[in-house]
Amino acid sequence: MNNHRIYMDNCVTTPLAPEVLEAMKPYFLEKFWFPGTFISTGEETNAALAEFKEIIAKALHSLPEEIHFTSGGTLANNIALKGLMGANANKGRHIIVSLVDYPDLLTNAAYFEKQGFEVSYLEPDSEGWVSADKLKEAIRPDTILFMSTIVNHVVGTIQPMEDYKKVIEAADHKIFWHADAGQAFGKMHLDVQDLGVDTLSVSAHKIHGPQGIGALFVKKGTKLSQLIHGVTRVDQxxxxxxxxxxxxxxxxxxxxxxxxxxxxxxxxxxLSDYLLGKLESTIPDIELNGPRGDKRVCHNINVSISYIEGESITMMLDLNGITVATGSACASQGLKPNYVLMAMGKNHVQSHGSMKFTLSRYNTKEEIDYTVEKLAEITATLRERSPLYQAIHNKER
Structure with a gap:
């Protein structure tokens, strides 16, 4: 099993599907032309782009003209959020987001605060779920924007989008709604008409597509101010x-x-149910972070392993050819405990000992068996060296 790398960090990026590479080759080597009019090369690219938009629009149940290509999910988020605020800032100065939203949304919230907007940060429950009641309580007469992440990128919690829609529609004035669907796209059914959002971002490299390309859904009739200026080649x-x-x-x-x-x-x-069952039956003192069952997205398992550091586990798994993620402070941006776990009420020890396994269609139960076997060995070794574990273990004895 250790002759090839086992990759279980598909939340960050996924391996490129071989069929995807084959589909791209003609456009790298032969059909490299930009769209245009009057000449065959440009017209052929126009027709190809129209077909590609149809495919992505069908997946989201949108109109093709509502799909805009971007160089990734982060840029799609920025174009949507800054575009919405630029076009509608005169209609309100209050924004709502949650403490567990994706960093793209939170960093934009911080930017808007510097621009003079007020931001309300909704708190989650212990499973990372942000209730629609909290959204309703936060709405003010000057609320102009609500930002949400459909699936939490750390613990996999699926947010109550249908309940959010009811609250937004019941408001006595227009509140624009942007959703980050990076971890939801391809992992659950998404219908932008049913969701009721004004804008929504997706990314190709989360579903075995290439890095460096994404898409932004913009509901027909929604106005965005221009964020990027220059010549229009593919998208305005x-x-x-x-x-x-x-x-x-x-x-x-x-x-x-x-x-x-x-x-x-x-x-x-x-696969994820199998992984969780193996973890809980094999490793003592392990705790699931986030909900069980249908409230959790299908590919995410996040656990805290008591008494040891996730960073050490991650590095030792890496030496065994296994890639996973951790919420350990040393492995996170800014050298801080994972902000999602802390907002959920976890302590520093639980955050430091957290491990996130995100699976793809290329993972197998055989890989899971090997990973859990190695993780159990590593856990036992590290706990033998842990003064905290030894103190508690000896006290119990």
């Missing part, structure tokens, strides 16, 4: 050049994922 919202090859790869990844989405979801759910 992100001016300048965008790789046609990457867009082709994105469309192929979407096609493969959504060809039988239920089967993909079912396989990932089976």
């Amino acid at each position: 919202l992100q001016t300048g050049g965008l790789s046609i090859a990457l867009i082709a790869g994105f469309a192929k990844a979407v096609e493969m994922t959504f060809n039988d989405l239920d089967a993909n979801i079912s396989y990932l759910r089976e």
Whole structure:
């Protein structure tokens, strides 16, 4: 099993599907042209782009003209949020976001505060779930924007989007709503018409597509101010050049994922349930972070292993050819405990000892068996060296 790397950090990025690479090759080597009119090369690219938009629009149940290509999910978030605020700042100065939202949303919230907006930060419960009641309580007459992350990137909690929609629609004035769907796209059914959002971002490299390309849904009639200025080659919202090859790869990844989405979801759910069962039955003093069952996305398992540091576990797993993530302070941005786990009420020890396993369709139960076996060995070794574990263990004896 250790002859190849076992990759279980698919929350960050996923391996490129071989079929996606093949779909991109013609646009790297032969059909590298930008779209245009009157000449065959430009018109052929126009037709290809229209087809690619159709594929992504179908996956989101949107109109093709509501899909805009961007160079990734982060830029899609920035174009949407800054575009919404730039076009509608005269309508209100209050924004709502949660403490457990994706960093793109939280850093934009901090930016807006510096621009004179007021921001309300909603608190989650112990499972990372942010209730619609908290949203309703936070709405003011000058609320202009609500930002939300459909699936939490740390613990996999699925937020109550249907309940949010009811609250937003019941408000006595227009509140724009942006959703980050980076961890939801390809892991659950998404219908932008049912969701009721004004804008929504997705990324190709989370579903075995290429890095460096994403898409932004903008509901028909929604106005955004221009964030990026320059010549329009592919999309009017992100001016300048965008790789046609990457867009082709994105469309192929979407096609493969959504060809039988239920089967993909079912396989990932089976794998994650199997992983959690193996972890809990093999390693003592282990705690699941986030909810069980349907309130959790199908590919995410986050656990805290008591008495030891996640950073040490991660490095020792890496030496065994296994890639996972940790919430340990030394492994996180800013050298702080994971902010999502802390907002959920976890303490520093639980955050430092957290491990996140995010699975893809290329993972297998055989890989899980090997990973848990090595993790159990590493846990036992590190606990033998842990003064905290030894003190508690000896006291219990």
